[in-house]
Amino acid sequence: MGRILAIDYGTKRTGLxxxxxMQIIASGLTTVETQDLITFLKDYVASENVELFVVGLPKQMDNTASESEVYIQKFIDQLSKVLPDIPVERIDERFTSKMAFQTMIDSGLKKKQRQNKALIDEISATLILQSYLASKS
Structure with a gap:
């Protein structure tokens, strides 16, 4: 079995x-500047066995696509060209940023640490991945 890598895509930063x-435990990997994302993923896949990318699917409360979906779809198209052997699945990512922030509060992080947007993105990616794993079990 290979690893599953979750992507919380953002126009500035992307949480991974x-x-x-064994695909049992989801862990935060890092946050990457989005402009460097494809290069990072190519390097990561060269050193780790990744069998699937899971990309967050942002939706509005009425179930329509969010404005950021346009950017995410362009990224997925590019990713599929660069790493065509690794499939991409999508999963609803509503509320992951709010849940990530609440997780930071619950774990006792100080206010200064909770302002770290990169950490929020990484935790959001972890929540997306946990949600995906739960949907498969």
């Missing part, structure tokens, strides 16, 4: 999370 080889 990954499973272990």
């Amino acid at each position: 999370a990954v499973t272990d080889e």
Whole structure:
């Protein structure tokens, strides 16, 4: 089995999370400047066995696509050209940023630490991945 890598795509920064080889545990990986994302993913896939990308699907409360979906779709198109052997699945990512912020509060992080948007993106990616794993079990 290979790892599953989750992507919380943003126009500035993108949070990443990954499973272990057995696809049991989701862990935050890092946050990458979006302009460097494809290069990072190519390098990561060269050193780790990744069998699937899971990309967050942002939706409005009425179930319509969010404005950021246009950018995400362009990224997915580019990713599929660069790494065509790794499939991409989508999963609803509503509320992950709010849940990530609440997770930071619950874990006792100080206010200054909770303002770290990169950490919020990484936690959001982890929540997306946990949600995906839960939907598969």
